[in-house]
Amino acid sequence: MNRIMTVAVAGAALAMGVATEAVAQAKPDVLVKQRQAAMTLIGKYWGPIAGMASGKVPYNAEAVSRNATYLENLSQMPWDGFHESTRGEKSRALPEAYSQKAKFDEIADRMQAEIAKLGAAARAKSEAGVKAQFGAVGKTCGGCHDSFRAK
Numbered sequence: 252m253n254r255i256m257t258v259a260v261a262g263a264a265l266a267m268g269v270a271t272e273a274v275a276q277a278k279p280d281v282l283v284k285q286r287q288a289a290m291t292l293i294g295k296y297w298g299p300i301a302g303m304a305s306g307k308v309p310y311n312a313e314a315v316s317r318n319a320t321y322l323e324n325l326s327q328m329p330w331d332g333f334h335e336s337t338r339g340e341k342s343r344a345l346p347e348a349y350s351q352k353a354k355f356d357e358i359a360d361r362m363q364a365e366i367a368k369l370g371a372a373a374r375a376k377s378e379a380g381v382k383a384q385f386g387a388v389g390k391t392c393g394g395c396h397d398s399f400r401a402k
């Protein structure tokens with residue numbers, strides 16, 4: 252029993268080591284492309300929600316539920332791409348994204364938390380809940396872009 256557990260724990264530690272290395276070894280230009288791809292998809296699925304929640308497009312609860320669930324997953328993906336090694340790469344990330352990392356991470360965490368609430372309201376098919384939560388998510392996008400993204 253103990254031996255089996257030791258082997259299992261060692262296996263898990265090894266798997267984690269491999270995952271951490273995979274991130275550390277990705278080339279800086281690849282990390283930039285990947286984080287931009289994640290942001291592009293976040294924009295893709297956010298756009299229709301923003302249109303519907305602000306009344307510019309007719310509300311479709313199915314589409315909002317699907318998009319918000321995609322966003323919940325996508326909102327976890329860009330962040331390891333803002334690795335220190337990418338500082339010198341050409342991108343729209345401002346130097347402050349690295350020098351004020353705690354503030355950057357705090358907004359990234361808040362965005363994920365607000366999107367999780369949006370997803371819950373969307374899956375419950377609560378149009379009022381989505382409309383009430385939409386502004387809080389939008390604020391995290393704008394807040395981060397204002398401080399950390401070149402115009």
Ligand code: HEC
Nearest residue numbers: 287290291294297342343344358359362391392395399400
């Ligand atoms: C914690 C910071 C942060 C948050 C939160 C954030 N973004 Fe971004 N976003 C960035 C940065 C930095 C870039 C520029 C990345 C680069 O060029 O490498 C960016 C780029 C983008 C792009 C352009 C992608 C491209 O390369 O063409 C889109 C679209 C985008 N964000 C949409 C959103 C939306 C929508 C939200 C909210 C739902 C959001 N972002 C939340 C930091 C953030």
